[in-house]
Amino acid sequence: MASVNLRNVSKRYGDNPEVMRDINLDIQDGEFVVFVGPSGCGKSTLLRMIAGLEDISGGDLLIGDDRMNTVPPAKRGIAMVFQSYALYPHMSLYDNMAFGLKLAGKSKSEIDAAVRKAASILHIDHLLDRKPKALSGGQRQRVAIGRAITREPKVFLFDEPLSNLDAALRVKMRLEFSRLHQDLKTTMIYVTHDQVEAMTLADKIVVLSAGRIEQVGSPKTLYHHPANRFVAGFIGSPKMNFIDGTVSAIDAETVTVQINNGGLQQVCVAARGIQPGDKVCIGVRPEYLQLDSDHPVIKATVSTVEGLGDFSYIYAASASAEEPLISRIPDTLEVADGSQIGFSIKPHHCHLFDSQGEAMPRTTPPTQH
Amino acid sequence: MSVAHSRLRYGITTAVAWSLAILVFFPIFWMMITSFKTEEQAYQLSVIFQPTLQSFREVFARSDYLSFAGNSIAISLGVTLLSLLLAIPAAYSMAFFPGPRTQKILLWMMSTKMMPSVGVLLPVYLLWKNSGLLDTVSGLIIIYTLINLPIAVWMAFTYFCEVPKEILEAARIDGANTWQEIFHLLLPMSLPGLASTGLLLLILSWNEAFWSINLSSSHAAPLTVFIASYSSPEGLFWAKLSAASLLAVAPIMVLGWLAQKQLVRGLTFGAVK
Ligand SMILES: Nc1ncnc2c1ncn2[C@@H]1O[C@H](COP(=O)(O)OP(=O)(O)OP(=O)(O)O)[C@@H](O)[C@H]1O
Ligand SMILES: [Mg+2]
Numbered sequence: 001m002a003s004v005n006l007r008n009v010s011k012r013y014g015d016n017p018e019v020m021r022d023i024n025l026d027i028q029d030g031e032f033v034v035f036v037g038p039s040g041c042g043k044s045t046l047l048r049m050i051a052g053l054e055d056i057s058g059g060d061l062l063i064g065d066d067r068m069n070t071v072p073p074a075k076r077g078i079a080m081v082f083q084s085y086a087l088y089p090h091m092s093l094y095d096n097m098a099f100g101l102k103l104a105g106k107s108k109s110e111i112d113a114a115v116r117k118a119a120s121i122l123h124i125d126h127l128l129d130r131k132p133k134a135l136s137g138g139q140r141q142r143v144a145i146g147r148a149i150t151r152e153p154k155v156f157l158f159d160e161p162l163s164n165l166d167a168a169l170r171v172k173m174r175l176e177f178s179r180l181h182q183d184l185k186t187t188m189i190y191v192t193h194d195q196v197e198a199m200t201l202a203d204k205i206v207v208l209s210a211g212r213i214e215q216v217g218s219p220k221t222l223y224h225h226p227a228n229r230f231v232a233g234f235i236g237s238p239k240m241n242f243i244d245g246t247v248s249a250i251d252a253e254t255v256t257v258q259i260n261n262g263g264l265q266q267v268c269v270a271a272r273g274i275q276p277g278d279k280v281c282i283g284v285r286p287e288y289l290q291l292d293s294d295h296p297v298i299k300a301t302v303s304t305v306e307g308l309g310d311f312s313y314i315y316a317a318s319a320s321a322e323e324p325l326i327s328r329i330p331d332t333l334e335v336a337d338g339s340q341i342g343f344s345i346k347p348h349h350c351h352l353f354d355s356q357g358e359a360m361p362r363t364t365p366p367t368q369h
Numbered sequence: 370m371s372v373a374h375s376r377l378r379y380g381i382t383t384a385v386a387w388s389l390a391i392l393v394f395f396p397i398f399w400m401m402i403t404s405f406k407t408e409e410q411a412y413q414l415s416v417i418f419q420p421t422l423q424s425f426r427e428v429f430a431r432s433d434y435l436s437f438a439g440n441s442i443a444i445s446l447g448v449t450l451l452s453l454l455l456a457i458p459a460a461y462s463m464a465f466f467p468g469p470r471t472q473k474i475l476l477w478m479m480s481t482k483m484m485p486s487v488g489v490l491l492p493v494y495l496l497w498k499n500s501g502l503l504d505t506v507s508g509l510i511i512i513y514t515l516i517n518l519p520i521a522v523w524m525a526f527t528y529f530c531e532v533p534k535e536i537l538e539a540a541r542i543d544g545a546n547t548w549q550e551i552f553h554l555l556l557p558m559s560l561p562g563l564a565s566t567g568l569l570l571l572i573l574s575w576n577e578a579f580w581s582i583n584l585s586s587s588h589a590a591p592l593t594v595f596i597a598s599y600s601s602p603e604g605l606f607w608a609k610l611s612a613a614s615l616l617a618v619a620p621i622m623v624l625g626w627l628a629q630k631q632l633v634r635g636l637t638f639g640a641v642k
Pocket of ligand 1: 013037041
């Protein structure tokens with residue numbers, strides 16, 4: 001059990017420019033932290049620096065109270081599970097899980113107890129004599145996790161552990177990760193591409209982009225109070241809609257925006273560093289972009305309708321937004337491809353971003369309807 | 370139509386393969402026959418004759434086959450072990466901790482193989498003479514190792530490159546040091562490849578003739594020198610030369626034949642994956 005703290009951490013490979021800079025991050029003891037971000041943003045690099053598999057070019061890494069920058073991986077109290085499982089192919093599962101303990105010089109009975117315990121937690125007791133080759137992907141992943149558990153680490157590191165599994169198995173393993181964390185109560189750091197994994201598993205999500213931390217917060221915070229346009233667009237699926245406009249009036253708790261090629265839209269945010277006449281961008285999630293033929297603020301032409309059972313997504317081109325607008329509507333509504341439609345948005349469902357992409361603080365609780 | 374076409378292609382490939390095999394095998398076959406002939410019969414092209422062991426008897430009477438064979442075995446094994454011992458750590462560092470110049474070093478090492486050996490014969494001869502390595506088994510082991518090291522490093526490097534880096538990283542997290550990584554993981558995982566590297570080294574050093582003929586005469590002379598001693602001064606004695614050659618190549622041919630599966634698998638390892 002340990003906290004993990006990064007202070008001004010940076011990373012450069014050889015003489016190349018820095019791929020990560022100014023990383024400051026505090027992870028509490030027992031927290032489940034998820035790193036997300038687009039491909040190449042540095043998630044794995046950050047995880048591997050914590051593991052000790054990559055040198056830290058600048059700054060400090062603390063695990064517990066100790067500075068770990070130059071401590072070898074095995075002495076950091078961490079265990080890592082790789083995307084490719086990285087099992088030892090010529091060893092039985094038992095030996096895979098026992099290897100670290102053997103190297104540490106543990107006694108036979110200690111090793112046996114640890115391996116059997118991990119195997120029973122993960123329900124792989126009956127497979128211990130097999131070689132990794134003779135296992136399914138899901139079973140291999142369990143062994144990799146088992147190998148991590150036997151080390152009794154203070155911090156678990158997972159680099160996209162589920163991305164090689166099929167969808168159904170992913171859901172199952174996701175629940176197991178959540179159970180594992182409840183059982184072990186150990187600090188866990190988890191890298192993923194998968195929104196749902198991030199939202200469901202994390203106590204705290206760290207959004208990275210191009211080697212920088214964009215925002216750190218609980219899944220709810222990131223969803224309802226994204227700090228900038230990048231986070232707003234990255235968290236949530238389908239993506240948030242971005243509608244361009246110009247500030248027309250500013251009040252204490254609201255800003256009024258003249259939508260390009262559209263009407264006036266009130267937005268419940270506190271104005272920060274914007275003035276009437278500035279270019280801004282309204283953000284609204286698909287579930288809050290409502291069909292409205294009476295008082296539309298935005299006009300659009302339907303290009304595709306995707307029915308998903310209970311509800312459908314409408315994709316519609318509009319002169320007010322660069323990208324097609326996405327709206328979630330109840331399945332009972334019939335909308336034809338190519339039809340002209342209008343949308344309206346409730347003021348407290350809007351996000352507002354300035355021309356730099358920074359978000360204005362929202363003034364109304366987002367859950368209110 | 371396409372079935373007939375592919376049959377035809379199969380037929381042609383088979384014919385080409387067989388022709389090549391026969392072309393390669395024929396001299397060996399002829400040598401085998403000749404070794405069982407008398408010196409007079411050796412000049413006739415006939416394959417029907419009364420086989421005799423006379424040439425073998427004469428060869429054994431004239432020279433100490435076992436001493437040559439013993440040297441060949443000592444040298445081949447020595448070269449194989451020493452080369453692997455040097456090549457494995459070198460290939461390990463090149464495969465898993467490559468620097469900016471690793472690729473260039475690999476190419477440069479290979480390029481030394483393109484230089485004709487005779488180009489460095491004189492300096493090597495003098496060096497060996499001055500350091501008392503002439504006509505010693507260790508002297509031959511050193512020169513063969515130097516010659517074969519590029520191949521050994523290159524092959525080991527290719528096999529190591531096939532080992533996923535993450536497995537070694539996992540071992541590092543499990544607390545393995547460099548040597549434990551190599552012994553517990555890298556070697557067992559690349560064993561098929563390393564075994565064929567070893568076999569190839571064994572065969573290459575068994576067959577090496579240029580340096581053995583130039584750097585050894587009697588004391589450390591391997592079987593290649595033994596064959597050569599039947600070729601020149603007193604004229605050509607085809608039957609005895611063939612018998613000597615057969616005695617020299619037989620052990621390695623048997624070994625090669627026993628290990629051919631392993632060899633093919635090892636040598637095509639990278640290609641089929
Ligand atoms: N060994 C390396 N040498 C040079 N640059 C590297 C090396 N490894 C990673 N990088 C660079 O560092 C940056 C971050 O890479 P990293 O693998 O951490 O991304 P990631 O967020 O894990 O991406 P993905 O989601 O695709 O796994 C990338 O720009 C990558 O090109
Ligand atoms: Mg990655």
